[in-house]
Amino acid sequence: MARVIAVLLGVALLAAPLVLPRYQITLLLPSFAYGIALLGLNLLFGTTGLLSFGHALFVALGAYTAAYLTTGFGVRHFELIVVGAALVAVVVAVPVGLLCVRYVKIYFGMLTLAFGMLFYSFLYKFYTVTGGDEGMRVLRPMLLGQPLAGLNKVDFLTGPFYYYALALLALAALVMHRIVRSPFGLCLRAIRENPEKAEALGVSARRHRFGAFLIAAVFGAVGGTLLGVPTGLADPLLAYWTHSGNLVFMLLLGGFDHFLGPVVGAIVFIFLQDLIMSLTSYWRFVFGAILAVLVIFVPRGLLGLLDARTRASA
Amino acid sequence: MLGGVFHAAVLFLVAAGLQLVFGVQRILNLACGSFYALGAYFGVSAVTWALGAGLPAPLFVVVLLGAGLALAAIGPPLERLLRTIYDRDESFQLLLTFALVLMFEDVIRFFWGTAPYQLGQAYLIYGQWRIGGSVVPVYNLVVIAAGGLIALGMGWFLARSRFGRIVRATAENREMSEALGVDMTRVYARVFTLGVALGTVGGALVIPATAATNEMGIELIVEAFAVVVIGGLGSMRGAFAGALIVGLMKASAIAIYPEVEMLAVYVVVISVLVLRPSGLFARATA
Numbered sequence: 001m002a003r004v005i006a007v008l009l010g011v012a013l014l015a016a017p018l019v020l021p022r023y024q025i026t027l028l029l030p031s032f033a034y035g036i037a038l039l040g041l042n043l044l045f046g047t048t049g050l051l052s053f054g055h056a057l058f059v060a061l062g063a064y065t066a067a068y069l070t071t072g073f074g075v076r077h078f079e080l081i082v083v084g085a086a087l088v089a090v091v092v093a094v095p096v097g098l099l100c101v102r103y104v105k106i107y108f109g110m111l112t113l114a115f116g117m118l119f120y121s122f123l124y125k126f127y128t129v130t131g132g133d134e135g136m137r138v139l140r141p142m143l144l145g146q147p148l149a150g151l152n153k154v155d156f157l158t159g160p161f162y163y164y165a166l167a168l169l170a171l172a173a174l175v176m177h178r179i180v181r182s183p184f185g186l187c188l189r190a191i192r193e194n195p196e197k198a199e200a201l202g203v204s205a206r207r208h209r210f211g212a213f214l215i216a217a218v219f220g221a222v223g224g225t226l227l228g229v230p231t232g233l234a235d236p237l238l239a240y241w242t243h244s245g246n247l248v249f250m251l252l253l254g255g256f257d258h259f260l261g262p263v264v265g266a267i268v269f270i271f272l273q274d275l276i277m278s279l280t281s282y283w284r285f286v287f288g289a290i291l292a293v294l295v296i297f298v299p300r301g302l303l304g305l306l307d308a309r310t311r312a313s314a
Numbered sequence: 315m316l317g318g319v320f321h322a323a324v325l326f327l328v329a330a331g332l333q334l335v336f337g338v339q340r341i342l343n344l345a346c347g348s349f350y351a352l353g354a355y356f357g358v359s360a361v362t363w364a365l366g367a368g369l370p371a372p373l374f375v376v377v378l379l380g381a382g383l384a385l386a387a388i389g390p391p392l393e394r395l396l397r398t399i400y401d402r403d404e405s406f407q408l409l410l411t412f413a414l415v416l417m418f419e420d421v422i423r424f425f426w427g428t429a430p431y432q433l434g435q436a437y438l439i440y441g442q443w444r445i446g447g448s449v450v451p452v453y454n455l456v457v458i459a460a461g462g463l464i465a466l467g468m469g470w471f472l473a474r475s476r477f478g479r480i481v482r483a484t485a486e487n488r489e490m491s492e493a494l495g496v497d498m499t500r501v502y503a504r505v506f507t508l509g510v511a512l513g514t515v516g517g518a519l520v521i522p523a524t525a526a527t528n529e530m531g532i533e534l535i536v537e538a539f540a541v542v543v544i545g546g547l548g549s550m551r552g553a554f555a556g557a558l559i560v561g562l563m564k565a566s567a568i569a570i571y572p573e574v575e576m577l578a579v580y581v582v583v584i585s586v587l588v589l590r591p592s593g594l595f596a597r598a599t600a
Contacts, residue, residue, distance in 0.1 A: 245415070295409050
């Protein structure tokens with residue numbers, strides 16, 4: 001079942017630029033970025049059972065790394081930007097993670113939220129370093145060493161950048177798949193189900209949670225680098241706690257106990273947001289209501305719903 | 315400095331609401347900032363209306379308090395909504411309150427729009443006092459006094475009254491108190507409503523001194539979290555001490571080096587977590 005969905009999704013996304021209007025293609029770009037970030041978030045929530053309300057910190061970190069490297073240091077190679085963002089994410093996630101993984105459940109959520117807001121207030125207040133509330137510009141990167149300067153913005157985004165982002169998403173999904181299926185991933189699941197038992201079997205809960213936190217941070221930052229390119233901007237609201245909340249929302253929408261839930265959730269969220277925003281300016285209310293319904297009636301998300309269908313018909 | 319205490323008094327009310335609900339229902343209510351914002355907007359409208367209807371201006375505090383308390387009527391239906399997921403993992407409870415945050419943001423936008431709301435003259439109606447070289451609006455002192463009184467009242471209520479004992483017993487052991495004949499449904503509904511009331515009254519009281527904005531709720535919740543972590547989750551005394559610390563820290567940071575206003579607060583939060591992970595007053599009472 002999972003494999004069928006993965007193949008269908010892959011084919012659909014590969015063919016999308018040939019079929020869909022360009023506007024829809026530009027909508028898919030942020031959902032690829034979020035998809036990568038959510039794969040990381042789900043390693044924490046779905047696999048390890050830790051709910052982070054500060055994942056936006058790492059997304060913002062990635063976007064600001066892209067901004068710094070392109071505008072500050074003239075580094076335009078996107079491959080270098082991705083590696084740079086991953087390194088920055090690790091540097092930040094080590095101290096933050098060491099503190100956060102001492103706690104579980106609600107305390108973990110609160111602490112990650114506090115760190116996210118700490119970063120937000122840094123971005124917002126230190127105008128000279130970060131551009132304050134105006135944020136920083138992200139310049140057009142070079143993909144695989146190609147400057148692509150001849151293309152206009154929309155051609156660039158819907159053409160090479162689309163496939164580049166899709167490839168990065170596919171790569172991220174493959175890597176995450178390996179991680180989840182590895183002995184390390186199994187340990188994480190054991191810790192989620194029963195931390196005492198896992199400890200008794202010699203699995204250090206704290207060390208594994210820390211590892212998951214680092215990986216999630218790297219995925220968050222890599223997703224963040226993609227997010228800054230279409231808008232050309234890294235702004236402090238990316239680190240705000242409501243943005244973290246939206247990330248969790250997307251995850252829940254897709255289904256956290258399904259491997260592809262994060263990717264599906266990101267795509268559906270972005271398109272749903274676009275649709276509802278075009279219908280009413282009170283889209284937050286509608287989204288709040290959708291989230292409430294999800295939490296109460298469909299906690300396993302859209303893919304969970306699909307699973308239940310096939311199981312019932314089988 | 316008194317500005318800091320004023321902020322602390324309001325912060326205490328919101329944090330106390332958060333603590334109470336968490337202590338008893340084990341739900342970390344992200345929406346308590348929204349109650350605060352809703353209280354502020356509702357307070358502005360109620361006072362504007364009352365003054366228009368010919369109410370003598372000095373009585374506006376009474377109207378604000380009344381508006382805050384009346385708004386607590388949204389408590390029971392919200393509690394009914396939360397009741398559907400009491401037996402679920404706490405992550406989902408947190409997410410449901412996040413859904414409420416999103417919805418309330420637009421409820422406010424729908425009724426009051428996006429422009430900031432202010433209460434013009436009312437703030438300085440009681441005059442100003444000179445205290446040690448600085449000028450302090452008397453209204454600030456009224457709010458500080460009200461915050462102190464509510465803190466004392468809550469302390470008495472939890473320690474001495476019959477319902478307070480039931481609340482503490484429930485916080486201690488849900489099943490045991492239920493076995494002893496406590497009607498949990500009613501206790502939860504009342505505690506949640508009380509938590510809402512603390513938030514809405516806090517919002518209503520702060521409004522003469524500042525303007526009501528769309529973001530005030532989601533901004534305050536972060537400070538309330540800081541208070542709760544510093545004081546210790548679920549502790550009333552912790553909420554009181556934490557609110558004072560955060561309020562004073564913010565006031566002095568703004569006076570000395572405004573850039574670090576929130577950073578300073580988080581440094582305290584993180585050092586408390588490192589040195590005393592359960593907070594300064596871990597689980598003293600409810």
